[in-house]
Amino acid sequence: MNAHYPAMLRVALMYVRNRSVAEEVIQETWLAVLQGLARFEGRSSLKTWIFRILANRARTRAVHEGRSVPFSALISQEAEGDEPAVEPERFRPADAQWPRHWASAPQSWGELPEERMLALETRERIRLAIEALPPAQRAVITLRDIEGWDAGEVSGHLGVTDGNQRVLLHRARSKVRAALERYLAEV
């Protein structure tokens, strides 16, 4: 249960925006899991099953609170439209020589000491950048890159298409990379 807790909290918070309610939903989920364990048929992985229960509970709770934004609406909002991975100003204009190539190219991080990359403050910057993402993007990058789930597991749990899963992951990673680049360029 320790291993799943951060991911469960993240998923619960996609539906209910309040931490203590999310924690209650997780408790209810574990109780439902314990009570239902005998009936678990092993047709999906245990993890898949637990998260399906969690998502159902959280959704029900959000509806009760009357502040439910359907997750499907969040996904389409966050996955649609244009959202460049890198600010357009960093590229040469379309009518210049070498159009749309780097005007301000990313630097190599290869020379930076590993201690800097692993420092608490660097970690904190990455965490904050992920916190600042819109909910569906935050959920996808958390499950994929922090919790280490594969693409199919994430699409399945969140009920998103493979294409949208990838768009959300792309937008999330692009923003976190940009935040890290800004931070590492300081000093």
Place this chain on the structure above:
Amino acid sequence: MATVEEDLSCQELVELVTAYLEMTLPPLEQARFEAHLAICPGCTNYLAQMRETIRLAGMLSEETIPDDGKAKLLDAFRTWKHQHTGE
């Protein structure tokens, strides 16, 4: 139809990075992507930065559960156990 020789711009490449890492680019797109990388230090750095970002994000999973959340969960377990075993 596009060919490998047709140049991919850096601005286009950065939008394909996730699909490239997920190995979902069609073969021709992948070839254009790699051909561009071979001659572009900026995009090579960009891709390396993205890989590093993913690696560092993976290390956040070592963070532990906040204590109050854990305590509430353990309470819930105890109550459940009590109800079901009469201990």
